[in-house]
Amino acid sequence: MTEKMIENNKVGVIGVIVSDFTFSHEVFGEGFYMVDVAVNRLSEQTDIIPLMISERLLDVHQDYKGQTIEAVGQFRSYNRHEGTRNRLVLSIFVREIQMIEEFTDYTKTNQIYLDGYICKEPVYRKTPLGREIADLLVAVNRPYGKSDYIPCIAWGRNARYASSFAIGSRIRIWGRVQSREYTKKVNEEEVERRIAYEVSVSKLEYVEN
Template structure:
């Protein structure tokens, strides 16, 4: 069952470490740390993705800024309580970490596969230029009865297809993790710059559960 849980949420990513490790929390004597990687898109824009790493996987006391790494893991979420409400916090939980010397030509640097269930009605819209977009929130089962809630964004034909999904629909998606800056209004006089993380979907399939 545990292997099945790992199969439904798979991330593979190659990027440059752009921060030092910051302590996050401890579980049964095992420390977990946050570190950020920069992953280039084909457009030369870079996504900045937070990783959660165990101190037993890599020496978290070292500074690896500027080094290229290849990681495998899962895209996970948890709710953090702030401003009298919960905020969804996302990061990649690293299961494998490897240093690499250079990128091979045409090597995929940012891939994710999710097998989960639609947990909110899709939000379908068109941009002023007519581009179709659909926002999804997918619940992906994890071990010990937990679930990760992953925001996804679909484009074009995929957006039109996804707009017909119902809550509870079983789907699979392939895509990449991307970061996006936005401005959060705190009150009438105050705003705050934040970064959102989501899956940009390249392929989506609807599954008929038996």
């Protein structure tokens, strides 16, 4: 894997493990497992973020709940088939992980950088209170012809700026990974509570091709 490819998608989080490990899949005899981490915001809200971890990085059969970890990797996506539909599933693919005793700099608990391409028309809107928001879907290239599709949300002047981007525009984004609960109507009688993951944009720039 080239260093350039790794550099276009970098994320680091510090948080507390709040779930057991569950098996995800196996590649060439290497098992990958999912675990949830609670990451605090400065606003005292908490994001619950899923990590995908190789069994070669950590003993996935131990109970780490309540322990604080620092994980570094990439924000990745894949399409999961659910009946007749595809659902975009996002998680942090961990490359490095370590247990930490304590930390005090809460400004560095959740940081992400992406260098990718707009692959869907940006959706610009205003909240009932007049706050400007733009939803973006950014394709970030991976080696071997693969790409990750990352939903991003920009605010204020960044939202206004992002609303003018054309499909295919190359952009760089700095921000944080966040979780958001929403409800989805499954049928006439059933409503499901789900969690969406996205990048909250703090800074973005257009890159001339």
